[in-house]
Amino acid sequence: MLQQLAAVAGILHRDGIHGLENRDSAGYHVGQIAYGRSHQIQGCSRHAMNRNRKMLRILPCRLLLRRLALAIAAVAWVAGCAHLDPAPVEETTRTAEPVTDDQPSVVVSQDEAYALLLQAEKAVTPQRESLLLQAADAYRQQGDYSRLGKALQEIDPGTLGTDLLVRYSVLYGDWALAQRHLDDAARVLLNPTLLAIKQDQGLDTASAARLHALRARLYELQQKPLDALHERLLESTLIQGSPTPEAEQRELNEAIWRQLAQLRDEDFSVLEYADTSNKAEEQLLAGWVALARIQRMHPGELDKQSAALKDWERSYPVHPANRFMPADMAMLKQVQGELPRRIALLLPLTGKRAQAGQSVRDGFMTMHYQHLANGDAGLQIDVVDSNGAPDILTAYNSAVTQGAEMVVGPLEREQVQVLANQPRLPVPTLALNNPPVLNNPSSAPMVPPAELYQFSLNPEEEAMQVADAAASSQLRRALVIAPQGERGERLLQAFSRRWQTLGGEVTGQVRYSPNSGNYGVLLADTVGIDLASGQLRPGKSLPDMVFYVGNSLDAASMMETLARNGVGEVPVYATSQVLDGQRMDARVDGLRVCLSPWQAGVGPLRTDGAAPSGADLLFAMGADAQALHSRLALMRVNTSLRIPGNTGYLNLDDERRVVRTLVWGVLKDGQIQIRSSSGRF
Helix, strand or coil: CHHHHHHHHHHHHHHHHHHHHCCCCCCCCCCCCCCCCCCCCCCCCHHHHHHHHHHHCCCCHHHHHHHHHHHHHHHHHHHCCCCCCCCCCCCCCCCCCCCCCCCCCCCCCHHHHHHHHHHHHHCCCCHHHHHHHHHHHHHHHHCCHHHHHHHHHCCCHHHCCHHHHHHHHHHHHHHHHHCCCHHHHHHHHCCHHHHCCCHHHCCCHHHHHHHHHHHHHHHHHCCCHHHHHHHHHHHHHHHCCCCCCHHHHHHHHHHHHHHHHCCCHHHHHHHHCCCCCCHHHHHHHHHHHHHHHHHHCCCCCHHHHHHHHHHHHHHCCCCHHHHCCCHHHHCHHHHHCCCCCEEEEEECCCCCCHHHHHHHHHHHHHHHHHHHHCCCCCCEEEEEECCCCCCHHHHHHHHHHCCCCEEECCCCHHHHHHHHCCCCCCCCEEECCCCCCCECCCCCECCCCCCEEECCCCHHHHHHHHHHHHHHCCCCEEEEEEECCHHHHHHHHHHHHHHHHCCCEEEEEEEECCCCCCCHHHHHHHHCECCCCCCECCCCCCCCEEEECCCHHHHHHHHHHHHHCCCCCCCEEEEHHHCCCCCCCHHHCCCEEEECCCCCCCCHHHHHCCCCCCCCHHHHHHHHHHHHCCCHHHHHHCCCCCEECCCCEEEECCCCEEEEECEEEEEECCEEEEECCCCCC
16 A cells, blocks of 8 residues: 555646646646635635645645645544554745834845745634735735735635735735736725824824825826825925835825826916825925926026026925935026027928928017016027028028027928937927838938927827827727728827737728718628617627717718617717817717817916917917927936827927827817816726
């Protein structure tokens, strides 16, 4: 019998254990663990045995081998095939002393983490959960989020006391956000039981600050900047005066500054009258809002901003931003001394694009004259016709030779491509379009020169922001409707790429002939609706949202057809192309539109009343280009720096492209009603 057991053990060792060891490169079982309530160990009960089987899926396979040897020895003893007392099994796995809840977290090796899991297997509640949390924290410190998640799955949070619940929530929130499981993160981090725990009831300062930081990350990913800012401020109140490393305080300041940069002017009005019921947070908020106002006031007039910053420093001597000033604000004085004093405005003033060039010029000069009236003298503008020379390089180099320290333009895509193909440019250049292709004759990808910045009214930006807004509203399945032709295809593809990147699914695409007015068959066939009965065909379901590209006339017919086919309750999103100047009728009520502040009737030019009647979006672009020319260096240092413009809220990405964050409106009775940037839409 002993020989038979030995043979069985050999087979198990060769085929069973070695099979487990081959499941991943580290030699550990990586199967998913079913979630279940933890049970107190009572002898060799069935519940304890089931729980132990689940625990084995986290433990290393060398421990499985040792346990299997023990099991085989036990079988031999029970069978009576050996009458000798079994030799004691030597303990080869190093164990770790349990860490009490009030001790600080320490770095634990992998072997110690395994030992903690082994101890948890033998422990009873609440010591079992404490050991599991210690092991989970060790995995977090090691960056092993796979095993961190498996360890947390062995814990039922409903059984945890205050201290353990806080520790569990911090670890689970970190894990869920790292995996982009936002619903799971919200369920744990916003748990009412957790939110009700006060600092004098078992919530230490460090844990409270960590929870605020995790909630801020959650809200940032959910695109809720006001909520994220509130959590960052609460975190800041907790770490002030604490022995927090300087790098951590700087990082928190920059995080708060990034949140403020994302807000619109109307959001600031809300913040200025906010009653937080937390005096420390109110004082912090007041200082941050005042500093952000300085950043946004007098665009292009850095001398006035520098003077206002000095006043702020005197008014808020103990504010954390006074100790660690955001990088772009700290650079104000330096940038002020490096501003160009002569600019060449390189635009098409003759030829087929002359009207567009003149609109941009008029907007640029209108903003320039406003600055002159406010006492900002010394900037010289040379208006140059980009079509007045044999080629764009000749016109560009001539302007630089005559003394231009910066060039704004050109406007035409092909001319921008010529500049983008240069290895370098002699002066900073703000191109007013994106090049159609960035390549060289060998078709190898080309990086534009470091001196080239790009600012455009690219309609693809609107399509991508539609995807962002719908995804933030937890919509996942989209029907896309676009007109036939190159422009419709570009917007359809821009939306689809961004949508799929965000985890969305395109359930159908409709390409229609503009102004035809009859879309019933197209829509019904794509959605899966039987025209005879008006019902969905078996296996079909309605999309969560519709993305529409087209003019107002087609929009009215399209939305009427959607309503007639049972899709009327599905939200419909559109780009600003739908605002084509035609009268909107009641059929488009409820249409959500992504548009620029200028189109919404707001923005700096509208507020100041400086725009002449009949001015178009290119006029607004010219005014924004004038505001941008003095801020590009600051925006390059801080890509979160957002300038309130007429064509959008403007910031610079890592590739030196100006990104326009647009506003949202909903059509009602033919009029656009602007919606707040916070919350879902």
